[in-house]
Amino acid sequence: MIPDKPTTIKEIAKILKISVSTVSRALNDHSSIGLTTKMRVKKLAAELNYEPNQRAIQFLHGKSFVIGVILPELSESFFSAAISGIEDVAYKRNYTVLLAQSHDDAEREKILVAKMKTQRVDGLLVSVSKTTSTYEHFDVFKKSNIPVVFFDRIPPIKDIHYVSSNLETGTFDAVNFLLKKGHRTIGMINGPNTLLASHERKEGYIKAMTANRLKFDPSLILNCDLSEEGTIAAMDTMLNHRRKPTAIVTFNDYVALFAMRYAKSLNLQDIDFVSYANLPIINYMDHTPIASVEQFPYKQGKKAADILIDLINKPKNESGTEQAYYNVIVESELILSNRK
Template identity: 85%
Template sequence: MMTDKPTTIKEIAKMLKVSVSTVSRALNDHSSIGLTTKMRVKKLAEELNYEPNQKAIQFLHGKSYVIGVILPELSESFFSAAISGIEDIAYKRNYTVLLAQSHDDADREKLLVEKMKTQRVDGLLVSVSKTTSTYEHFDNFKKLNIPVVFFDRVPPVKDIHYVASNLETGTFEAVNFLLKKGHRSIGMINGPQTLVASHERKEGYIRAMLSNRLKFDPSLMISCDLSEKGTVEVMDRMLNHKRKPTAIVTFNDYVALFAMRYVKSLNLQQIDFVSYANLPIINYMDYIPIASVEQFPYKQGKKAADILIDLINKPKNESATEQAYFHIVVESELVLSSKR
């Protein structure tokens, strides 16, 4: 009589008149089990639609084989590419991804971190929100010996694992590029000061100006909350500046699109924009950044996932003092627009 109850290893063992351990080893291709027995066990398991008890496997190995991922916005092409890299590595190494979005809200991020802990993920990958300014909510993972690897948006704290792009170098190249085109009044729409990436952009901008023996004007660098409204407010300040910029470096391609649309709505003389992220969509627009700093999100995601799974699988007897922290920097690259 057929039932909806799942078939167990114990039932297969009883039907074949062998031990439970023999069935278990046969299903897992253990070398101690002969080929004939393996074939008998697997044939019956298939006929009975046997499926492994994942909870039992997790208990046996002390793992869930699930990694958590918290990122700001999956709708952004950058993070979509990053999650593709993460999932490719997770699939390759037999892990499942549990994905959550903070929507750039620090309180939501804190709640998600707690939920990931409750779900017993084996490790966590995080790109912090733009409003996150404290990082104690990750401490419980450290206490439980659950590894956390940050990527792209990295906290300004010590003793963490991270993968990030070299934005200072990318910004230096971007500003140098504009200077070589003859621009001298170059504005920057930077991100929130809570983000390490904002500081890296600032340092690259200053270094480029000083290396060209030009004075750094801090009033031409304005922080923004990365929203369209915030971008328009910054653009108003830029356009009314006594040294109205002829070129502007923006925090990312979305900010660039907001700024360019606003400039176009005012029917102003075209301003040269350089951005970050190198989104595919910009190539389908009439007015686009003349260059964009490629940050290789897919590569960042793959590397971060690989590091996390390596940390999950490292020997548990390794002391904290012996642990080395992974600080991986992916070099950025200035990509010129094909429509130039």
């Protein structure tokens, strides 16, 4: 007969006339409990629809077995791939993922960080919003000795754990590729200055131009907010430049899509575009970038989750001195388009 209320370990112990600790150990396959006793306990537990008290387990281990994830937009293929990597690791290591989206809003991100703390997550994975310019809201985790690992969009601050793609070398390869194709006036529609990734792209651009003994023209690099309107505004400025670019490097595939669609509306078909992320959407474009920098989002998410759970399970540093920080760089790769 199925009981009306959840069965407890005490009730199982009473029916079998054994101690509560014996039942607990039997349910957890403790080596000190004989096979016969384990089978009796598990059989009765199944008959009574016993379910472990998660709160009691969390209290016993001092963990919630939940990790928080805050990312800009799950609708973007890049972050969908990253969350797949995170969830695969969490599943294998018996953790649950609590997911939230900042929608690229710094104030929303701050609220979400506070809520994650209230939900008592064991650790936090974050890809910061494009409007985030201060990072004090993460201090609440540091003060509580709860690990935070940033991935992809990482803040430009010291003493943090992070996993990111090598965008500087990826940009160098992209610009160098365009130069080898004969382009000499190359524009860049970059992201917001608040993102470290924007600075890394700029550095890669400058190094590629310098390596090819070409003068760097800072007016050919424009920042935008990554929206379609922002991209179009940047394109207007770029197309009216005294040195009209014959090729443009865009912050990501979405910006490339906005830019190419706008160029097409102006009957400009002779501009070559290179983007980042190498997302599946580029396979459905009428006019695709001639190359895209692969940033391996699944790999980034997987590695970040592994690091976070390792940090959660790592013995606390009793000396009070800070342990070494994980700074993992995933090498990017320039992927050439299959278009003819």
